[in-house]
Structure formats: C-alpha cells, structure tokens
Amino acid sequence: MADDLWTAVDRYIADVMIPADPVLDAALEASERAGLPRIAVSPPQGKLLHILARSQGARTILEIGTLGGYSTIWLARALPPNGRLVTLEADPRHAEVARANFRQGHLDHVIDLRLGKALDTLPQIAAEGLGPFDLVFIDADKESIIHYFEWSLRLTKPGSTIIVDNVVRNGAVIDPASTDPMVRGVRAFNERLTREPRVTATAIQTVGGKGYDGFTIALVLG
Ligand code: SAH
Ligand code: DHB
Ligand code: MG
Numbered sequence: 001m002a003d004d005l006w007t008a009v010d011r012y013i014a015d016v017m018i019p020a021d022p023v024l025d026a027a028l029e030a031s032e033r034a035g036l037p038r039i040a041v042s043p044p045q046g047k048l049l050h051i052l053a054r055s056q057g058a059r060t061i062l063e064i065g066t067l068g069g070y071s072t073i074w075l076a077r078a079l080p081p082n083g084r085l086v087t088l089e090a091d092p093r094h095a096e097v098a099r100a101n102f103r104q105g106h107l108d109h110v111i112d113l114r115l116g117k118a119l120d121t122l123p124q125i126a127a128e129g130l131g132p133f134d135l136v137f138i139d140a141d142k143e144s145i146i147h148y149f150e151w152s153l154r155l156t157k158p159g160s161t162i163i164v165d166n167v168v169r170n171g172a173v174i175d176p177a178s179t180d181p182m183v184r185g186v187r188a189f190n191e192r193l194t195r196e197p198r199v200t201a202t203a204i205q206t207v208g209g210k211g212y213d214g215f216t217i218a219l220v221l222g
Pocket of ligand 3: 039040
C-alpha cells in the first residue's frame with residue numbers, strides 16, 4: 001500500500017520536473033523488450049545522479065554496473081564537451097542493449113563500456129591511467145561493494161564523490177544476523193567506511209517506484 005503511494009508520488013515528481021525524453025524513455029523500453037531486470041534507477045533518482053554530477057562539474061565519471069544504460073545516460077548527459085564516462089558491465093546481453101541505447105542517444109563517443117567482471121576490468125582501467133574520476137557510481141553486485149570502494153579510492157582524487165546504490169534494502173541493512181548476501185555486502189562496506197579516514201560519508205533512505213532503499217554518498221577528502 002505504501003509502495004503504491006510512493007510510486008504515485010514518483011510519477012507526480014516526474015510529471016512536474018522530468019519531461020518525457022525520447023532517449024531515456026527508449027532506453028527503458030529497449031531494456032524491457034530485451035527482458036532485462038527492471039532494476040534501473042528511477043527517473044527521479046537518475047536525475048539526482050545527473051544533478052550531483054553537474055553541480056560538481058564532473059568531467060570524468062566511472063560507473064560500475066551498466067544494465068541497459070539508463071543511469072549511464074543520465075550521468076553522461078551531465079558531462080561537458082570532452083567529458084568521458086567509463087561504465088563496467090559483466091553481462092554481454094546487458095552490454096549489447098546498453099550499447100544500442102548509447103548509439104540511439106548519440107552518446108557512444110562519450111561512453112566507454114567495458115565488458116567483463118568489474119574486478120577484472122578495474123585493474124585495466126587503472127593500468128590505462130583512465131582516472132582520476134570525479135564521480136564514481138557503484139551499482140553492480142552488492143557482494144563486492146567493498147572491493148569496488150577500494151578501487152574507487154584508487155581511481156579518484158580529493159573532491160571526488162563516490163555514490164553507492166541499494167544500501168538500505170527495505171531496512172534489512174540494520175540486521176547484523178542477515179544472511180542475505182546483498183545485505184552482508186552493504187554491511188561489510190559500512191564497516192569499512194567507519195574505518196576510512198580518506199572519505200566522509202552519509203546515507204539517505206529513499207522511497208518511490210523502486211520501493212524502499214537508499215544511496216550512500218561519500219566525499220573523498222584531501
Ligand atoms: N546502473 C544501472 C543498473 C545496474 S543493475 C541503472 O541504474 O540503470 C546491476 C548491473 O550490474 C547488472 O547489469 C549486472 O549484470 C551487473 N553486474 C553484476 N555483477 C557484475 C560484475 N561483477 N561486474 C560488472 N557488472 C556486474
Ligand atoms: C536490485 C535493485 C538495484 O537497484 C540493483 O542495482 C540491483 C538489484 C533489486 O531490487 O533487486
Ligand atoms: Mg541499483
């Protein structure tokens with residue numbers, strides 16, 4: 001019941017502030033047609049990522065977990081000319097749908113999609129000297145968040161932000177006895193955050209069309 005209201009309010013927010021957009025809408029439709037899971041960020045969340053990237057003046061963005069590229073497109077559109085976004089995806093089917101969506105949105109020259117498990121492609125990104133990134137969006141398998149965070153620290157600089165999706169999981173995050181690998185992944189990451197002096201972080205709970213979840217936002221310090 002609460003979910004229905006959250007979804008209705010998300011729709012209302014979108015009606016007021018997020019005009020229909022042929023590229024973003026087509027990206028979701030193509031993802032749906034291809035049978036991809038319906039787990040992209042919601043439109044208000046996508047626009048939040050876009051605004052955060054823009055307000056920080058991000059020129060380089062790293063995304064871990066592309067799916068059909070919906071969040072990628074929101075983020076890529078925040079970049080100035082000559083900006084660059086690297087996005088990492090392990091599933092070839094997802095990558096294929098995302099690449100078509102990027103072409104459709106004329107963003108394929110801005111977005112560099114690397115196919116492969118992120119823990120394999122991240123060392124390559126580092127070796128190629130593609131960092132430092134101004135913003136990192138971590139949204140792949142939750143079990144590995146802690147490793148993606150380690151790589152994010154290596155690939156950012158003071159003033160960069162690291163954003164992590166799905167950190168509340170219906171409130172399950174507060175259960176220390178949880179056996180859900182996603183929850184355990186988030187909690188391991190949080191324990192790591194507690195002991196990390198190089199960032200200052202908060203987490204914000206969200207409700208909406210995607211249910212009850214949240215984002216962590218970490219600022220990399222000097
Ligand atoms: N950021 C997207 C949603 C990503 S869903 C959006 O909001 O639009 C999570 C994605 O991470 C899935 O496409 C999944 O295939 C991918 N993924 C899962 N494990 C991964 C791994 N080890 N390396 C890279 N990508 C992975
Ligand atoms: C789910 C949601 C996400 O945003 C994600 O990145 C992965 C999984 C989910 O609801 O299962
Ligand atoms: Mg997510």
